[in-house]
Amino acid sequence: MPTIKFKGCGDSIHLAKNSNLTELDNSSQQELMFGCRAAACGSCAINVLEGIENLNSKxxxxxxxxxxxxxxxxxxxxxxxxxxxxxxxxxxxS
Structure with missing residues (x-):
């Protein structure tokens, strides 16, 4: 299972391979805000510090x-x- 690490707090969480990051919304360790979930608001903007190659293309x-x-x-x-x-x-x- 891939690991998502959060720079600010140092927490990490595991998600199944090919999962969407929106699944973090159901986690008690959530570090991201999700608004529209449709690439229309920008509330979930992130900077990928490591592992950009481990995400789908824009x-x-x-x-x-x-x-x-x-x-x-x-x-x-x-x-x-x-x-x-x-x-x-x-x-x-954000």
Whole structure:
């Protein structure tokens, strides 16, 4: 099971491979806020510090919103659009 580590608090959680990061919403260790869950609000913006290769690629909708938020760097993602394939370390940007 892949591990998601949170930079700020040092907590970590395990999710099944190919899970969406929105599943963190049901965790008592949640470090992310989720709003629309549809790449429309940006409340779940994250910076991927390690393991960016362990996430699915950005889609057009995610790229568009990140551009609008001036956050479309290589490591910026919307957690609601991320499917996890391996270990990652993230920090919330919201």
């Amino acid at each position: 889609n057009a909708k995610e790229n568009h919103l990140l551009d609008m938020l001036c956050m479309n760097g290589d490591t910026h993602r919307l957690a609601c659009q991320c499917k996890i394939h391996g270990n990652i370390t993230i920090e919330s940007l």
